[in-house]
Amino acid sequence: MNASSLVKPCTRQRVLEAAKSLCYIPNKTARVFKSGKSHILGLVISTQHISELVLNAGFQARFKALTAKAHNEGYNMLIITSTDAEPNSYFEVIKNQVADGFIILSPSINESLTSLLEEAGIPYVFNMKYSNNPEDSYYISSDDVEGGYMAAKYLLDLNHTDIRFILGIVKGTIMPFNEDRVLGFKKALDEYGIAFKPEMIVTIPGQMEESYNLIHQLFQTQKPSALMISNETTTVAALNYFYDYGYRIPQDVSVIGFGPSEFFRHHRPNLTNVSYDITWSSDKLVDLLLQRIEGRPVALERPKKPELIIRGSTARYVQPSVLAVKEH
Amino acid sequence: MNASSLVKPCTRQRVLEAAKSLCYIPNKTARVFKSGKSHILGLVISTQHISELVLNAGFQARFKALTAKAHNEGYNMLIITSTDAEPNSYFEVIKNQVADGFIILSPSINESLTSLLEEAGIPYVFNMKYSNNPEDSYYISSDDVEGGYMAAKYLLDLNHTDIRFILGIVKGTIMPFNEDRVLGFKKALDEYGIAFKPEMIVTIPGQMEESYNLIHQLFQTQKPSALMISNETTTVAALNYFYDYGYRIPQDVSVIGFGPSEFFRHHRPNLTNVSYDITWSSDKLVDLLLQRIEGRPVALERPKKPELIIRGSTARYVQPSVLAVKEH
DNA sequence: CTGTTAGCGCTTTCAG
DNA sequence: CTGAAAGCGCTAACAG
Numbered sequence: 001m002n003a004s005s006l007v008k009p010c011t012r013q014r015v016l017e018a019a020k021s022l023c024y025i026p027n028k029t030a031r032v033f034k035s036g037k038s039h040i041l042g043l044v045i046s047t048q049h050i051s052e053l054v055l056n057a058g059f060q061a062r063f064k065a066l067t068a069k070a071h072n073e074g075y076n077m078l079i080i081t082s083t084d085a086e087p088n089s090y091f092e093v094i095k096n097q098v099a100d101g102f103i104i105l106s107p108s109i110n111e112s113l114t115s116l117l118e119e120a121g122i123p124y125v126f127n128m129k130y131s132n133n134p135e136d137s138y139y140i141s142s143d144d145v146e147g148g149y150m151a152a153k154y155l156l157d158l159n160h161t162d163i164r165f166i167l168g169i170v171k172g173t174i175m176p177f178n179e180d181r182v183l184g185f186k187k188a189l190d191e192y193g194i195a196f197k198p199e200m201i202v203t204i205p206g207q208m209e210e211s212y213n214l215i216h217q218l219f220q221t222q223k224p225s226a227l228m229i230s231n232e233t234t235t236v237a238a239l240n241y242f243y244d245y246g247y248r249i250p251q252d253v254s255v256i257g258f259g260p261s262e263f264f265r266h267h268r269p270n271l272t273n274v275s276y277d278i279t280w281s282s283d284k285l286v287d288l289l290l291q292r293i294e295g296r297p298v299a300l301e302r303p304k305k306p307e308l309i310i311r312g313s314t315a316r317y318v319q320p321s322v323l324a325v326k327e328h
Numbered sequence: 329m330n331a332s333s334l335v336k337p338c339t340r341q342r343v344l345e346a347a348k349s350l351c352y353i354p355n356k357t358a359r360v361f362k363s364g365k366s367h368i369l370g371l372v373i374s375t376q377h378i379s380e381l382v383l384n385a386g387f388q389a390r391f392k393a394l395t396a397k398a399h400n401e402g403y404n405m406l407i408i409t410s411t412d413a414e415p416n417s418y419f420e421v422i423k424n425q426v427a428d429g430f431i432i433l434s435p436s437i438n439e440s441l442t443s444l445l446e447e448a449g450i451p452y453v454f455n456m457k458y459s460n461n462p463e464d465s466y467y468i469s470s471d472d473v474e475g476g477y478m479a480a481k482y483l484l485d486l487n488h489t490d491i492r493f494i495l496g497i498v499k500g501t502i503m504p505f506n507e508d509r510v511l512g513f514k515k516a517l518d519e520y521g522i523a524f525k526p527e528m529i530v531t532i533p534g535q536m537e538e539s540y541n542l543i544h545q546l547f548q549t550q551k552p553s554a555l556m557i558s559n560e561t562t563t564v565a566a567l568n569y570f571y572d573y574g575y576r577i578p579q580d581v582s583v584i585g586f587g588p589s590e591f592f593r594h595h596r597p598n599l600t601n602v603s604y605d606i607t608w609s610s611d612k613l614v615d616l617l618l619q620r621i622e623g624r625p626v627a628l629e630r631p632k633k634p635e636l637i638i639r640g641s642t643a644r645y646v647q648p649s650v651l652a653v654k655e656h
Numbered sequence: 657c658t659g660t661t662a663g664c665g666c667t668t669t670c671a672g
Numbered sequence: 673c674t675g676a677a678a679g680c681g682c683t684a685a686c687a688g
Contacts, residue, residue, distance in 0.1 A: 002683085008657060025448055028426050030681035033361035034664060038426060040406065047399055054392045055385075055590075064382045071375055071409040076425065078368065078406045081399040097404065098356050098366060098426060120353055208594055236594065243596040262383075266536055266564065268571040330667085336673060358665035362680060 001026065032098065041070050041289065042078045042099035046085035049105065052207060057232040057263035058278075062127065065282030066103065073290060075100070087113035095120060101293045103127060103285065111136065123292040125285055129176050138292070140284045143303040144177045147274045148184030150308045151228045151256045154272075156192045159317040160226040160254060164199075164218070166238070168206035168231040178230055181258070185228070204234055211237035219245070225317050226254040232263060235271070250315035261309050270311035277304055329354065360426065369398050369617065370406045370427035374413035377433065380535060385560040385591035386606075390455065393610035394431065401618060403428075415441035423448060429621040431455060431613065439464065451620040453613055457504045466620070468612045471631040472505045475602045476512030478636045479556045479584045482600075484520045487645040488554040488582060492527075492546070494566070496534035496559040506558055509586070513556070532562055539565035547573070553645050554582040560591060563599070578643035589637050598639035605632055 001015060018024075032038045043066065045053070053059040070077050080102075082093045087110045094102055094117070101123035106113070111131050117124050126139040148165070155163055165185050167178045174182075182201060189196050199222075204214045211234040218224075219241070229235040235257040239249070247253055249269045257264050257273040264271035284301045291298050329343060346352075360366045371394065373381070381387040398405050408430070410421045415438045422430055422445070429451035434441070439459050445452050454467040476493070483491055493513050495506045502510075510529060517524050527550075532542045539562040546552075547569070557563040563585040567577070575581055577597045585592050585601040592599035612629045619626050 011658080023447060025423055027681050028424055029357075029361045029364070029366065030664095031683085032426055033357045033666090033680090034682045034684090036357070036664085038357065040426070047396065050395060051392055054388045054395075057383075060382045060388065064379055067378060067382075067407055067409060068375060071411075076406055076408050078404055079395055080404050081395060083399075095353050096356055098360055098368070119351060240594065240596050266568065268568050339674080355665050358680095359667080361664090361682090362666045362668090364680085 038098045038100055039075050040078045040099040041066075041075045041286070042080045042094065042097050042102040043105065044080045044082065044090055044094060044102050045105045046090075047081045047083055049085060050079070050081060052233075053105075055208075055233065056206075058259045061260035061262065061278040062282060065279045066286060068279075069283045069286040073286060075286075087116065091116045091120075094122060094124075101125070101289045103289060106130060114138075123289060125289045125292070127285060132176060137300065138288065138298075140281045140288065140301055141303045142177070142276045142281060143305050144180035145184040145187070147258065147276070147306040148181030148228075149188050150184070150306070151258070151274050152185045152188035153191070154308055154310070154314070155226045155228070155254060155256065156188055156194065158226075158254065158314060161194050161317075162224045163226045163228065164202050164222075164224045166202045166204055166215075166227060166229045166234055168234060169203040170206075174203065181230060206231050206233050208233055208237050212241055215241045216245075219247075224253070226256070226314070228256045228258070230258050232257065232259045235259075235264075236267075239267070239269070239271075249313050254314040254317070256314060261307075264309070264311065269313050272311045272314040273309050275307045275309045277306075280304055366426045366428055367403050368406045368427040369394075369403045369614070370408045370422065370425050370430040371433065372408045372410065372418055372422060372430050373433045374418075375409045375411055377413060378407070378409060380561075381433075383536075383561065384534075386587045389588035389590065389606040390610055393607045394614060396607075397611045397614040401614060403614075415444065419444045419448075422450060422452075429453070429617045431617060434458060442466075451617060453617045453620070455613065460504060465628065466616065466626075468609045468616060468629055469505070469631045470604045470609060471633050472508035473512040473515070475586060475604070475634040476509030476556075477516050478512070478634070479586070479602050480513045480516035481519070482636055482638070482642070483554045483556070483582060483584065484516055484522065486554075486582065486642065489522050489645075490552045491554045491556065492530050492550075492552045494530045494532055494543075494555060494557045494562055496562060497531045498534075502531065509558060534559050534561050536561055536565050540569055543569045544573075547575075552581070554584070554642070556584045556586070558586050560585065560587045563587075563592075564595075567595070567597070567599075577641050582642040582645070584642060589635075592637070592639070597641050600639045600642040601637050603635045603637045605634075608632055 001019065067077050078097065078099050080093050080097050082089050085106060090104065090106065090110070090113055103125055104113070105127050111133060114131070114136055124138065129139050129141045152163065165182065167174055167182070186196050202218060204211050215238045227238060229238055235255070238255065242249055242253060249255055255271060257271045259273060259276070260278055261273060261275035264273040281304065288298060329347065395405050406425065406427050408421055408425050410417050413434060418432065418434065418438070418441055431453055432441070433455050439461060442464055452466065457467050457469045480491065493510065495502055495510070514524050530546060532539050543566045555566060557566055563583070566583065570577055570581060577583055583599060585599045587601065587604070588606055589601060589603035592601040609632065616626065
């Protein structure tokens with residue numbers, strides 16, 4: 001039945017007919033058991049995280065890209081949910097799943113998880129850089145220093161100096177990729193001779209309501225002329241706030257988003273954004289995992305530079321007084 | 329190791345210690361093989377469909393609800409992608425997967441698929457009503473006649489008579505749930521003594537660009553005062569069109585969406601929408617599948633009535649001439 | 657080219 | 673309560 005070349009065609013024919021008449025369906029589980037390959041890639045995520053993330057354009061783009069790539073490689077994606085986002089609980093669910101390898105989406109830095117997985121010989125990759133340990137190299141990163149730099153430089157070129165960089169935090173911590181973006185942000189300020197001030201960095205938990213309220217708070221006490229926003233949900237929350245309170249984009253505030261271009265293009269107003277090639281990085285991530293599964297030597301990928309897509313949410317900074325004069 | 333009560337505690341202790349010192353991890357595949365239970369639910373979808381759907385708020389809500397419910401029942405979701413959305417190709421991928429049962433998201437009406445699955449004894453459910461055959465009862469439906477009715481009635485109460493009902497089509501066909509909504513739409517028109525005209529129904533493929541262009545076309549030749557839009561992507565496309573072309577919502581056009589309330593609440597303008605309880609129906613769908621998997625008698629669920637959430641995108645119809653007079 | 661058999665790692669049963 | 677053994681359905685190896 002498995003198209004072996006050792007079988008005479010007429011015999012195969014007879015077998016196939018018998019199979020058909022008996023409604024025989026090979027037992028897939030036994031095949032997986034025997035062959036040791038399930039052709040399943042596990043996507044590990046905490047229940048809380050998935051319920052927040054699924055509404056996030058970045059996650060949707062990643063999910064789509066991973067699923068498509070896995071399909072092309074003959075794999076399907078198993079969504080593995082862990083009740084807690086703790087290393088031990090992740091390890092527990094991982095070792096109880098039938099999958100050839102695991103893609104771990106973790107909101108916490110999990111060095112103890114990597115050692116558990118290594119010890120157990122389970123192939124895994126992380127979807128981004130979670131750890132600052134150079135040994136933990138099983139992830140595909142983007143060039144986030146560059147991303148933060150190019151957004152800030154563009155705003156500085158437009159004469160903005162009173163910029164806020166809004167970062168999502170997870171359990172009170174700034175993620176490594178956001179730290180990199182801040183590095184790029186500071187580098188640009190430095191080049192333009194603008195002093196970095198701590199209040200330029202605003203941390204916000206990534207949910208819609210919290211983001212909305214914190215943006216509201218921010219604009220009650222301060223009037224920055226430009227915002228860089230590091231996650232999609234907060235970007236939507238900020239735009240909703242501006243809509244509700246009559247701020248015009250980009251006349252009153254310039255906004256730069258970070259994330260998949262498609263999303264920002266379909267948004268109104270059209271957003272200028274730092275665009276990462278999610279398809280590319282997802283493909284590379286699956287390639288990396290397959291290399292590990294098959295025991296092939298792992299080829300390290302250089303991060304791909306993001307791209308600044310300029311749309312309608314950013315404009316040259318004009319001093320309010322000048323504007324007021326013009327209007328009268 | 330499986331906490332059998334037949335084992336003396338001290339023996340168990342010794343076994344556990346030995347396991348630990350040898351870094352023993354039970355082989356999950358063998359367990360699945362032996363027990364015949366993978367605790368995996370397959371979500372079957374075509375590659376094309378998933379890449380469109382994943383950007384759609386309705387899919388995200390459903391995916392989230394299914395994953396959460398499966399998790400609560402001790403299952404994980406396997407995303408099974410089929411290259412073609414044909415019954416045979418669906419069946420092919422289904423029978424090659426390790427899963428205890430399957431949730432089928434199919435854009436086509438697939439009566440031949442159900443018979444293949446029945447014959448093979450594979451437990452399955454459909455995510456919605458795909459077939460008009462009363463025997464195909466393995467799905468959880470919503471009360472779509474009521475949904476179409478309540479949206480239309482609300483607009484009629486606001487004096488709108490020039491209404492368009494915009495329906496997504498798949499391969500040129502209106503899906504059964506949309507046919508039901510049209511039934512409700514017509515019922516409301518009937519009650520208010522308004523004659524149904526064929527041009528009131530506008531069919532549009534659900535993608536963003538096509539939707540945008542077709543809405544554009546529609547408004548170049550006609551000026552309906554109210555829109556009911558049956559899918560989220562088209563709703564976003566229509567709102568983007570109105571934004572781009574300076575139509576004010578709800579002063580110039582009233583808009584009612586269909587789908588998850590959360591999405592429309594976070595949208596600007598806030599949309600009046602017919603809200604379906606996706607969490608409820610996803611829970612019921614998983615329950616139904618688990619009943620079939622476990623061979624328990626299948627309890628049929630009555631569809632739950634949708635709810636009309638009134639927000640800012642609908643207003644009383646005012647004759648343009650009256651408005652023009654007021655303005656001068 | 658065909659038919660038979662060992663054995664994957666687990667769970668369950670059964671004898672002691 | 674413990675240790676031994678059968679067997680799940682398949683694939684691969686081997687003898688004929």
